[in-house]
Amino acid sequence: DTAVSQTPKYLVTQMGNDKSIKCEQNLGHDTMYWYKQDSKKFLKIMFSYNNKELIINETVPNRFSPKSPDKAHLNLHINSLELGDSAVYFCASSQGSPNTIYFGEGSWLTVV
Amino acid sequence: AQSVTQPDIHITVSEGASLELRCNYSYGATPYLFWYVQSPGQGLQLLLKYFSGDTLVQGIKGFEAEFKRSQSSFNLRKPSVHWSDAAEYFCAVVHGSSNTGKLIFGQGTTLQVKP
Known part of the structure; x- marks a missing residue:
């Protein structure tokens, strides 16, 4: 099993859209992060x-906006996507x- | 402010040759140091880490690194490079006392391996 898993791996979307990236870890860790x-x-x-x-x-x-429903999950929601968010x-x-x-x-995000 | 410098942006070595990737850090207290590798289109894999103790640390895939406090360095070495080692290598430091897990990364070194 993958220790830290993210979905989707690839995402192509248009400017102005809202998208989310999900993350789950099965390591039992207390701390989670998003890096760019x-x-x-x-x-x-x-x-x-x-x-x-x-x-x-x-x-x-x-x-x-990050959201952590429990300590095993940390999702990243992005509103009004811009080209620079790629x-x-x-x-x-x-x-x-x-x-x-x-x-x-x-997760490879491309904003077009 | 903490910083990490990897002076070599791009390095090319022949397969079977030895490798040394340089890393210098700027940090007042004892740093916690890491080397990560990123293969093309892949995530970040931890190669090795230094927290304390023996200043020569062994990692995965035959890599080792030596912490030299006097030189503020944490250079990565491998005695014989394989073609599969071609990747991006990142040195990083974390603020040890704050326990925030905030990694400060260097700019990365791209390793190309010639046949």
Whole structure:
């Protein structure tokens, strides 16, 4: 079984649409994250949740709204998609300190 | 502010040759350091990590890295590269005391392997 799984893996959508990416981890971890990889392959954290509570919000536009229904799931909803939102979005999870952070396979989002 | 620098954007080595990928970090306290690999179209896979103790750490796929506090470096090495090692390699540091899990990544190094 995949430890951190994301769906969909590929998503092509038009500007202005609303889309969601789902993430699930079966590692029993308390903390989950969303990271964004831009077109230059630069990786940066977007959000962090610990036991369903938002811990980190890295000045991400309000159009991005994470939701954690339980500690095994962290979904990312994006409203009014813009061309600049095209990127790879990685879900990740960790447990304890120091944290070893495990990443999912990524979701390739293309906005046209 | 914490930062990670990978000075080499792109490296090409011949199959069977040795490899060293450089990573320098800027961080005041003891860092927790990681190397991840991303194969084309794939996710991020953890190669190895350093938290404390022995400064030479072994990872998967025959990789190792050495933490040198005096040089603020955490270079990744492999004695003999295989064609399947061609990928993007990322060095990262996490704020150890805050326990936020906020990884700061370097810019990445693209490894190309010549037959």
